[in-house]
Amino acid sequence: MGILERMMSKSEQKKVYKKLSKSSIIINLSVIFVIFIVLNTLINTGVLNRYYSTILVLILVAIIMSTSLNIGTGFLGQLILGHAGFMAIGAYTAALIGIALNDVIVNDFLFISRNLIIFIIAGSGAMFTASIAGLLVGTPALRLRGDYLGIMTLGFGEIVRVIITNLEITNGAQGLMGIPRLMTFPIAFWTTVIVVLIIYLFMSSRHGRAILSIREDEIASESVGINITKYKIMGFVLASLFGGLGGAVFAFQGGFLAPVSFGFIKSVEIFVIVVLGGMGSISGAIIAAIILTFLPELLREFDQYRLLLYSGLLVVTMLFRPQGLMGTKELDPKKQIRKVYRFIKKIIKKDINKGSDL
Amino acid sequence: MDVELFIKQIINSLNTGSIYALVAIGYTMVYGIIRLINFAHGEIMMFGAYFAFIIATSIPVGLPFFVIVLVSMALAALMGILTEKIAYKKLRTAPRISALITAIGMSLFLQNLAQLIFGANPKVMPQVISNEPIMFGNIAVPQVMMYTISMSIGIMILLTLFVKKTRAGKAMRAVSQDKEAAMLMGININGIISLTFAIGSALGALGGIFYSIAYSQVYPTLGVMTGLKAFIAAVFGGIGNIGGAMIGGYAIGFIETMTKGYISSRWSDAIVFGVLILILLFKPSGILGKNVKEKV
Secondary structure (H helix, E strand, C coil), X not given: CCHHHHHHCHHXXXXXXXXXXXXXXXXXXXXXXXXXXXXXXXXXXXCCCHHHHHHHHHHHHHHHHHHHHHXXXXXXXXXCCCHHHHHHHHHHHHHHHHHHHHCCCCCCECCECHHHHHHHHHHHHHHHHHHHHHHHHHHHHCCCCHHHHHHHHHXXXXXXXXXXXXXXXXXXXXXXXXXXXXXXXXXXXXXXXXHHHHHHHHHCCHHHHHHHHHHHCHHHHHHCCCCHHHHHHHHHHHHHHHHHHHHHXXXXXXXXXXXXXXXXXXXXXXXXXXXXXXXXCHHHHHHHHHHHHHHHHHCHHHHHXXXXXXXXXXXXXXXXXXXCCCCCCCCCHHHHHHHHHHHHHHHHHHHHHHHHHC | CCHHHHHHXXXXXXXXXXXXXXXXXXXXXXXXXXXXXXXXXXXXXXHHHHHHHHHHHHCCCCCCHHHHHHHHHHHHHHHHHHHHHHHHHHHCCCCHHHHHHXXXXXXXXXXHHHHHHHCCCCEECCCCCCCCCXXXXXXXXXXXXXXXXXXXXXXXXXXXHHHHHCHHHHHHHHHHHCHHHHHHCCCCHHHHHHHHHHHHHHHHHHHHHHHHHHCCEECCCHHHHHHHHHHHHHXXXXXXXXXXXXXXXXXXXXXXXXXXXXXXXXXXXXHHHHHHHHHHHHXXXXXXXXXXXXXX
16 A cells, blocks of 8 residues: 555554553553452452353463564564464473472562462563563564564474473473462452553553554654664564463463463464454453453353354454454543543433423 | 385375475465465365265265365365355455465364364275285385375376466466456456466365375364475475475475484474474575565
């Protein structure tokens, strides 16, 4: 598409992330707190049993995975088909650290629970190894464009899977057992909140805008002095880093890891979430992660149709709504509240007017 | 080094190479025409194998091998045309990433459809080719391999002649070079694209049938790994280039068989993918591909 056409078409106007204003920080934080308190009390009082709290944590994992992939695919505009590889690296690193620390750290330290301490150490390890892998793959790979990059990351994901299957320390194809199951809902929840917040802050910074400009037009952004290689690698490494953290949460949730769960299908599942949510929309990725993790659980009896539905949905979305659920828009609680407020005001006004007529 | 074993490995690698080459041609032809990596191609290959399985098991009269093959290839060709019409046609002008995502979706869809229809468990492929090996001196070669290698090479020669000598082949090359100019010259683009999908899918199905006979089983995920490796073969030879796909197919078959035979069977997949990454890094356009400069 030519630049002129692009400037003229309104649909091309895309979201640029602004710095959060004070009021929206307060509103967003309070919405998050309310959600947390409601869910946490529901879990503590036993209304949501273990099965549902497990699903909740899995949803949080899906949110971390999809928002992190969104940096690479949605914002940077690169096709990444091996995100499960980073997840696997993070998950196995965290699991191995967790197993090693489980006997060492026995007591809570001051106010911090033992689970949290182990998770912080293991999670940092996971982020470290995943981001190293991201750097090693990303540096050469990002010279490639479009489908070639997709194939290369796909190859990377498969290689990670084969390596994990054949290593002894990961216990090969049988899977790694005996990982301490220390993931609690609050830890997973606040980890997710922090990840999403960091991604938002990053996207609203100078670096984030540079990354968005690369997606829109690589050549144009290069010619205005943006260091394309640097920002591409930055985006890629950030995506892999949080992908590794998602893997860490996943590892401590299930207590068991097998290489089969990190195959090409897993990468595609994460990718589908990003595409359906709208490439380049954080809230879209979150909403799609919730729907696509929860829906299959509701349809447990139709388990065999689950992937058929997934893939059919993907094709239909691409054919009829290629921009996904949210496009590049974001859900802003402040705006929603304002809308509701105006709506109520209108109704009240109408009522008052009616009243005066009578 | 054991010479007999080595010759056997060479024949094995020719066999797997033929299958990869047949499937890789489908990837490369479609890419050449509409610049799309047709991820669903591996699934068409799998369906081809299932078609042969159904025909061979449901009809009590022992049909000759060629009839089974031809009918399944025709069915697969029809399926390829339908996939294009349903999923890809609308996206011809869309951004390439959308078409690619659709292809991935289509691939998963067909795979799960097969799982629903035929069940997830592998089915035993009937022996449509006599399993009595042919002896070359001391070396026994299964008849299936003879069929696979000779038929693949024959078909590839035919395909090359078709693309180089016939009118339709010429039109195909024209469309792959410049779609709009070809249209202005009075070439029926939709027809040519359908033809490409039909030929590619038929050859893919043939590869699938040979694969399933060689391993004597059919299963819904048959197309995933084989399809990926065939795709690597297409990239190896230079995607979009038919001759490249053939060379790439035999090269990947050779690399895989030799690592399985002499290094480690557990690491062979990693090595094949490693080869892919190395090619992409150092010569992304493949052995025979041309370097395309990006226009501003």
